[in-house]
Amino acid sequence: MKKPQFLIPLLLFFIFNNSVLGQNKSKTINAFSDRVFNGKEYQPLGDLKWKFKTEGKIFSSPISQNNTVYIGSEDGFLYAVDEKSGKENWKFKTNGAIHSSPSISGNTIYFGSFDGFYYAVNSQTGKEIWKFKTGGEHWLGEIGMWGFKPANQYMEDLWSFYLSSPVVYQNGKTAIVLFGSSDGNFYAVDAKTGNQIWKFKTDGPVHGTPVIDKNKIYIGGWDAVLYALNAETGKEIWHFALGTQTGFKGIQSSVAVSDGKVLFGARDPHFFALDSETGKLIWKYDAENSWILSSAVVKDNTVYVGTSDTYALLALDLKTGKEKYRLKTNGYVYSSPAIAGNTIYFGDFTGNFFALNLLSNGKEFNSVSTENRKQFASATLKNDLLDFGYTAQNEDLTxxxxxxxxxxxxxxxxxxxxxxxxxxxxIYFGSGDGFIYAYNLQKGK
Structure with missing residues (x-):
């Protein structure tokens, strides 16, 4: 497949998360705990139910409980929005952008902010319960990143979108909140008090979101290592190191665990399947020099995951890693997909949101566009496709x-x-235009 001309990282010195949320059996809604929702057959996207405007870009992913949708915004607020009307119930102010996605356990909602704190807030009233101070939260960055000019300028990674999203784990009688931090640590704190129980040190910022399966925690970060930790003690069980080539280093996605396999993608341009007990490689899929920042979802022995450079939603065989088919979109697919019934839902970087029939081998789908896409697509895209060089208009991209x-x-x-x-x-999703969108789903086919 032909790639856009800017995607030759070693030649042009540049390249090219969230988190998806689900509900588990214990009434705790944890980021990345389960991306398969109850649903009917194929349910395409219907009419817009409502949209709610924040004052910043939205990188956080929504969750819904007790007729309320919760989401964070780059404007520094966590919002609670009425599920039926789209009206604000309350908002909670932090002193930094909220790129972390919230998780709920009972009547408490947990999330992190770029102000350097992770918060526990009452989900009904929006009142703070506790906050935990990390060593500081920040985007990935360095001087002269990837050979960009000028060599002495500090540069933030333009594609480091997320902070780690907290996950709640019941450890005997104690519930603990687990999350990573830009300070390089992975933390376990008491869910009621916010007191630290243990921490695990890595060799880089941890912006990924943990997944817990059979008392193992799986987490990766910017040191390009996936760790399996004991959920009770925080001790390492095994780790798997990826490549560290310039521009291809780091794990932003979360894992999926299925059939004894730990499944994840990374900036190392592959998708990996590891043995959950040993951490040994079972298979890997060559993503054609494309980052995989999307987190995978598994259904019926098929792994679904998005790619950046090839603009695709992939369907891979769970046992072998062989590609079954792909749906080509209009731009990078960083949104992690969610499945309901026989439909998979996800967005792309051009502002399109898709509903694909899983029984159609990538042939039957519909899509909707953000309001901003409708307004700016013709001036920004080339033949309705994202094209870095075209949009740059002959600017020097070094x-x-x-x-x-x-x-x-x-x-x-x-x-x-x-x-x-x-x-x-x-279905609810956020957008870089600052809106959270609520779309009705059509009746199952």
């Missing part, structure tokens, strides 16, 4: 600031890096 200008143009489209949540025949 300079960091010119790449940032292109990304700012892309953000005008309302990119969807937020991942969807399905509840009561409605």
């Amino acid at each position: 300079f960091y600031d010119n790449n940032k200008k292109v990304m700012d143009q892309f953000y005008r489209l309302g990119p969807i890096v937020s991942s969807p949540f399905v509840n009561s025949n409605t």
